[in-house]
Amino acid sequence: MAVTETAYAKINLALHVRRRREDGYHELETLFAFVDAGDVLTARPADRDELKVVGEFGGQLTDPFGNIVAKALGVLPRPGGLDITMEKNLPVAAGLGGGSADAGAVFRIVRELHGLPDDWQTRAAKLGADVPACVESVTCIGRGTGTELEPVESDLTGTPVLLVNPRVPLATGPVFNAWDGEDRGPMPLGTVSDIAQQGRNDLEEPAVRLCPPIAEVLTSLAGTDAFLSRMSGSGATCFALYRHHDAMREAAEKLASDYPQWWQMSGNLR
Incomplete structure (x- = not known):
């Protein structure tokens, strides 16, 4: 059975940086929103994890097994592997959370097939500050480094x-x-x-x-x-x-x- 998920492009409708933290991160307040388009991931159960990257920007991911999709697969316990084809439609290093959105899509794929562990948010945050927001991909306010999330009703849905x-x-x-x-x-x-x-x-x-x-x-x-x-x-x-x-x-x-x-x-x- 194939499972397909869109890695929805993330945008920051507002992004207020408040201070530099001693740990090297920044304290911020942001309003995350998501576009109904992005990369597309198709996964099939397999004996072991495999990743193939295609699409306009696929060539920019020169080390597919060192990227965040492979890392997301590595932090999620599952009874079997996944063979994933990722159509990379979003530019890399572009402020759209492309890699984080890809990881979020992996979390949703694993959730549909096997369910997620109770501490999935902690596992997501270790992959990147935007990843927890990208798992649900709904409008939300992010605080701290962006991982403290508060979903909000949006009057801009469909805009x-x-x-x-x-x-x-x-x-x-x-x-x-x-x-x-x-x-x-x-x-x-x-x-x-x-x-x-x-x-x-x-x-x-x-x-x-x-x-x-x-x-x-x-x-x-x-x-x-x-x-x-x-x-x-x-x-x-x-x-x-x-x-x-x-x-x-x-x-x-x-x-x-x-x-x-x-x-x-x-x-x-x-």
């Missing part, structure tokens, strides 16, 4: 979203290291749309310094009929939210024409 990346990989560590350390205040309260529109991404400025094309992406998205455009996570992917699908499609077509070298993906917020 058309356009993702754009300049095809420049940007590692998370250097962006956090380039943050100036200034606490600009907590994430606002209110509905999901209130938090998104009144919030900010504190990593945007350091990311633009490290990867100037992000500024051009943001300017281009701001020139469309979006009611919100922002960088996601540590970049370099940016997103734009629209009131209507027609406006999103028009924006996608214009950007594809003006910047054919950019990667883009469209969908709806879950």
Whole structure:
């Protein structure tokens, strides 16, 4: 029996960095949301774990057994192996939680086939700060390093979203290291749309310094009929939210024409 799961692209509707911690991590407040598109994982029961990576960005994962999917398989007890084919549609090191989303999809596959151990959240957090949120892939507020989660009802579910990346990989560590350390205040309260529109991404400025094309992406998205455009996570992917699908499609077509070298993906917020 084959089980297929989408590794839903993660975006940060807001990301407030509050302080550097002594353990090297950062204390933050973020509003996670998920797009109904992403990588696709298909798993079949097997004698031992196997992983095949295909898709546009599959070639960027040069060590498939050293990646987070293999690590996720390694932390989940099961009676048998899984043969997984992963269609890598999301760019790597892009601020979309691609690897974390892939790991989250593995957790859901194992849950469907065998169930998860009671301490699955702890196991997920050891793989990466975004992984616990990506297991359920629902709108939630993350605190601490992003692993203290509070699911929230979203008034933006179904909102058309356009993702754009300049095809420049940007590692998370250097962006956090380039943050100036200034606490600009907590994430606002209110509905999901209130938090998104009144919030900010504190990593945007350091990311633009490290990867100037992000500024051009943001300017281009701001020139469309979006009611919100922002960088996601540590970049370099940016997103734009629209009131209507027609406006999103028009924006996608214009950007594809003006910047054919950019990667883009469209969908709806879950």
